[in-house]
Structures are given as structure tokens and as C-alpha cells.
Amino acid sequence: MNIPRQVVSFLGSRGKKLATAESCTAGEIASLLASVPGSGTCLDVGFIAYSPTGKAGFLGVRQKTMDEHGLTSEAVAREMAEGALRQEGCCADIAVSNTGVADGAPAGGPAPGTQCFAWSFRTDDGELTTFCETRQFAGGRNEVRHAAAIHALSRIEHYFNLLPVRGRRARMHARAGET
Numbered sequence: 001m002n003i004p005r006q007v008v009s010f011l012g013s014r015g016k017k018l019a020t021a022e023s024c025t026a027g028e029i030a031s032l033l034a035s036v037p038g039s040g041t042c043l044d045v046g047f048i049a050y051s052p053t054g055k056a057g058f059l060g061v062r063q064k065t066m067d068e069h070g071l072t073s074e075a076v077a078r079e080m081a082e083g084a085l086r087q088e089g090c091c092a093d094i095a096v097s098n099t100g101v102a103d104g105a106p107a108g109g110p111a112p113g114t115q116c117f118a119w120s121f122r123t124d125d126g127e128l129t130t131f132c133e134t135r136q137f138a139g140g141r142n143e144v145r146h147a148a149a150i151h152a153l154s155r156i157e158h159y160f161n162l163l164p165v166r167g168r169r170a171r172m173h174a175r176a177g178e179t
Contacts, residue, residue: 003153003154004035004039006157007036007042008033010160011041011042011094012038016093017044017092018042018093019045019046019096020084020096020097021047021049021081022046022097022098023055023071023100024115024144024145025152029046029096029098029149033153045087045089047080047084052066052071055071059079059080059087060083065079070110071099072110072115074117074133076116077132078120081096081097082095082118082128084097085128092122094120094121096118096119096152096153097117098116098117098149099115103144112144113136113138115135115137116133117133117134117135117152119132121159135151
């Protein structure tokens, strides 16, 4: 199963564009998607925000969120994904974000391989609906990063299908010129 190819097909068939907001994966989510021919129709923009200042300055993650929840948290992942969709010039309908630790973290920090994700969808009324989850992956640093990137892509269609059916139909009909 070629997940990046499936995502390009899924997004293309619905006329959707994707933005990525990546920390631990450092651009691998966007890179996997870009490796598929035709991905230019559905990949809008990718942000790599590895540092706390990058997360705050480019994606609007609040310092309070980072302080209260830690950098490896669903709260930070949520603000990253939503922040990507709010950027001027971002034409994406969907954003996926990732933040985590690929290998050892400071004492008391998250376990190695802990990855937090968010998938944010722009609804017809311009509001954002966001889903988050945390997973732990085994392996070396780059194995964890790759597994996280594949997982981020693999859940796009799943969470899209959890959006209210009425809203999905309205978007599809509007694109087709139906009333």
C-alpha cells in the first residue's frame, strides 16, 4: 500500500489542498507527498518549525500552550495545524501537523518515539475542525520520523470522513456547480 499515492488520489478527487506544519518530521510529510507525480495539485505549503520560537513566530503557537503542555503535546500540534491554515497565502483546506521526540528526551520528558499529531479542516463557513492523537513508534531516530510521517498522511482520509456528512456533501456539490 502506497500511502502517499493514496493521499494524492484522495485529495485530488475532492479538489482539496494540504498544508503541513512539521517539527519532528522536519518536512518528511511534505516530501513523501511531493514524491508522487501529480502532487502539485494538492500540496499547498509546508512549514518546518523545529524550535519553540519557530512554532510561535511562524505558526502562532502560544508560549502559554508550550509551557503548560510541553512541546510534545496534542495542544501544541493543534495550534500548529490551525496556525498553518491561518497563514496569509495558505490556500489549503486541510493541515496536518507533527511534534514529538524521535529519540531520548530530557529526564521526565516524553518517552522516545512519542509523536503528537493534529489534522485541521477548514469547513464551509471558514471555521476549523481539528482532530488530535498521540502515538509512540519504535525504532531509531529516522525510523520513528518516517513512521510518524506515514502515519500523519494515513489518517487524513479517516478524519475527513469524521466531518459532518452534510458539510462534506455541500463542499463536493459546490465544486461540481450543483445546488
